[in-house]
Amino acid sequence: MSNFEFEEEEFTTQFNGRTVLRVLSQTRPHWKWVVGFMVTIAIVSALDSYFTVLSKRIIDEGIVAGNRAALVRIATTYGALIFVQAANVLGFIFLAGVLGERVQYDLRKRMFNHLQDLSFSYFDRTPVGWIMSRVTSDSERIAQLVTWGLLDVTWGTFNILTAIVFMLIINWKLALIVLAIIPILIVVAVQFKKKIIVEYRLVRRINSRITGAYNENVTGVRVVKALCREEENLREFGQLSSEMYRAAYRAAWLSALFLPTVQLISAVAVGGIVWYGGLQAQFGGMTVGGIQAFISYVTFMLWPIQDLARVYAEMQHAIASAERVFSLIDSVPEVSDYPGALDPGSIQGSIEFDRVDFYYEPGKPVLEDFSLTVNQGETIALVGPTGGGKSTIVNLLARFYEPKRGMIRIAGQDYTTLSLHAIQSRIGMVLQTPHLFSGPVRENIRYGRLDATDEEVEQAARLAGAHDFVVTLEKGYDDEVGEGGNLLSVGQKQLISLARAVLAQPEIFIMDEATSSVDTLTEALIQKGMELLIKNCTSFIIAHRLSTIKRADRILVIENGKICEMGSHTKLLRARGHYYQLYTRQFRRELELEYDSFVTSLGHSSP
């Protein structure tokens, strides 16, 4: 299945320098912020090391020398530096944090805006979930890397470097011995962090399977019960949850081992310092404070190293995120305005499909050599089996896709010379399963024309036959339709989207009728709403209802990407061909449905 191409967590393992540079370049518009947090964190880091020097001086110059004045002097410096330190801490948290939010904001904005330009073909092959996680979690990971990641690296590096400098100043020979331990620490820490990250990723994967199992168990609980699958299900789930236990335990085990291991290595260094420093102290080569400073440096070296290792281990993951985000930003819309595309102000006129070929996937033609001329104001009903190419015809007309070969002319002009906006803003479309946006009814209708007044919205709703049911809603036009309009029935959603189309005052009207049964009353209202649009527009209707079909000026029976019959209702019925078959079958079904609702009304009337 094509979905497997979009499996999460996959990423290239090699280090891609270009991607890294591009990730870093995300901060370019805000370079001052970057400089700001880098400088403040560098100061914080250097001060962290310097406080150790001050502690050493308190011991050597104050306590051991018995000098109270010196002690107070050093303590004053110490106290002043605490404030300098705090000011810089404030600086870096705010600068790096806000920059992180900003980079995320920028990335999301760019991705979203780009998504609006991408063509249908992109959305056909890319699952919504994939796009969602690019915009949400991947952008976050990139933002983290260029702010906190960069910050941790700066802090860690500076901290280690300044510590080394101070150690070299205090006693260069001992410093060199200690230096030997740093690479060991780094290697061990990096290896640990890498393994820990792999383990936690495994835990996350199993966890999402556990969520899936719960999901199925809850949503499918009636089937589970009806089929007595409880024992078997529990056994299966038990395996999964035990797997989770093992993975989580292993990850925790490794994490628990990390700190003691690193601490043990630094303890060896501390032992060395005590030994060598003690010997040196005999000959005055080392002060008590000096030994104290060394021990401090080595003991707390653990933190910068841990940070460096973590950033390094996470970087791979973040780079993979970046690659996916950039792949979205870099994808080119397949349908877009050609240079010099214009908006003639109106697209009224005849519509002509001239020997059009189209396919979604190469080698699987949907339309072949398709030609059709439709006069201004004509109503075309498209009928025929699913997959025959009816939707493709209207999708091409709306220029969601463009012909692979051949040409579509609107008012005699190749429609690719027009701008997309010129065409699409003048098409009114009602889909089979109408999509509404969460928000009030009013806003959903207004979507057809954004500057419409409340009166115009209600007027459109009246014309479309939606008004009557809208006013019965609890809050009328201010009633929430729910996510995707799910609080309304399919018929109601269609009425709203008809009103939306009416408000848009389109020049071309496209409607895909719902196949699922809508109650008789709503159905009549929908028909009435359509009437108005059909009267004013050139209309293409993918029709399922006989009343709609009969009303069309011309009926096209589409099969296998070709027009296999065309003409008026009476002409086609007389021919006793495909259309006749289709018609009689539908006739039967509709009447049967009708007396189903008759059952309903009878049931209500009888006591």
Add this chain to the structure above:
Amino acid sequence: MAIAAPPRAFDLKRTISPNRLLGLWRMMSGFRLAYLGATLSLAVAAVSRTATYLLLRYFIDDVLSRGGFAGTLPLVALGFVGLALFGGVFTFLSGQLAARTAEGIVLRLRNYLFDHIQRLSFTYHDHIQTGELIQRSTSDVDALRRFFADQAIGLGRIALLFVINLAALLSLNWKLALLSVVVVPLVVLISIFFFVRVSKAYEAYQEQEATLSTTLQENLTGVRVVKAFARQAYERDRFEQENWEKFLRGRRLLLMHSLYWPVTDILCGLQMLAGFLTGALMAINGTISVGTYMAYAGMVIWIIWPMRNLGRLIVQTSTGLVSYGRVAEIIQEEREPLTEGQHSPKGDLRGEIIFRDLCFEYDTNSPVLKGISFGCQPGQVVALLGFTGSGKTSLVNLLPRFYEYTSGSVTLDGVELSEYPRYFLRQQIGIVEQEPFLFSRTIRENITYGVGRDVTETEIVAAAQSAAIHDVVAAFPNGYDTLVGEKGVTLSGGQKQRLVIARTLLKDPRILVSDDATSSVDAETEGVIREALERLMQGRTTFIIAHRIQSVMVADLILVLDKGQIVQQGTHEKLLAQPGIYRQIYELQTRVDFELEKEVSGVELRV
């Protein structure tokens, strides 16, 4: 199939307590020893760290200040390494034991919840929201895991560090020790205050993140509408608004952090400095030794700085308590007794069913079925006719004891239905729904789901052929191994229904319940499904929820239901002979053919 549930070592119902802390304590049952071990190990590790500073004091005061110590030096050095090793072992042990406890408790909880959910009654599942239930079983369980793994032990860690180091400090010099903790209560208060505030700001931030995701998701799922109305600019504005709002909330959050950390930095830093200064002065005065001062300087860090995180832990712990309450609400629900009932005959059921004056209600005082009386012989077909809400589904749901009738009686082969264990009944009854639920498994697994025995490949293919689904499955590249659902193929309503027919054929129940609604299916498929169903019905007592006359005509007994009562019953011929709803419906049937003929001939007459 094993009917009896395996003995459960620990019933989590016993952990329920209105006192949530007590409830959490009970939930630890069986792991308390390990948890105690984790806490003790933590204490040992803290003691060994404190001992390191005491060793440092010994090194400075008793080794360095006396000459001729070349022999003791290596021992002291080894002492440092030894203490680190000793402490490290216990740090690891503590982490490992804590992980074992937390993961163990959660493993038990997950398994219990999973099983519990599938054993709760239909009434419970009717009322609970699916999303809510899944959320509680995943997110809230994870919150409990964090409570046991991090928060409880984290609070213990801070407390132990404080107590042990303070004790050591007190033994060094009690005045100095008390002076060093002056600021601690203040830091704790500020910390709690801050984290309570910040967790609210964080919630607001997360909420906005969710809003942003929803906006994105709606844009992606509604991409056809967006493009059809050329509303890209409008969508960009909408996203921009939400995106910017999130940036603002993020910035507010960071501002809070960037104030908290420096302020506490200053507080803790000045406290340390005050301690250093006093200690140093005492050392100069000779009140304490240099070594004591150095030990003090090392230990005091572990008292002051961890306090800054106390507020976070306390806030997080409170979310753990809330999660406990939410999970406990599920656990305290009563399970459906599946094996209760003394009559489970060894041989096959005959399938004779008699209803006598049966009444049923979901909620008290709103009867759904009233005075239902009818009987059917083994192998007969009973058709239920009536409009939505007339009680058809409620009636058949009583047969597998999904719900319990309130009064009257139903006998199966002469034995009252409530004498049969639910498990037994459900194995004997097959249900084919209108739009069946399938699991995200392979087609093969879906066909054999709940069949309860090993099924050979030949049997599966034979069942699929009989259900007229084999050809559809064989056309998939992976055949019977094709995944159904999100990551695999999407099956149409009719295909799902046939898959379930195949499953039911394999299950081979004595009683069959089916829903013949085929409104979402085209006419050809409809015929195929009907034939498959008829094959399945052979030799089984069948209840059909009928939506059309064709299914009713083959029935041995037709029940016309209205408002929970049987208004007409009998065979097709008998009902046709008497005036009533049934005859009126039937007469419409003949009108269909008549009108169709009229329409077609009318067209031809006009030639």
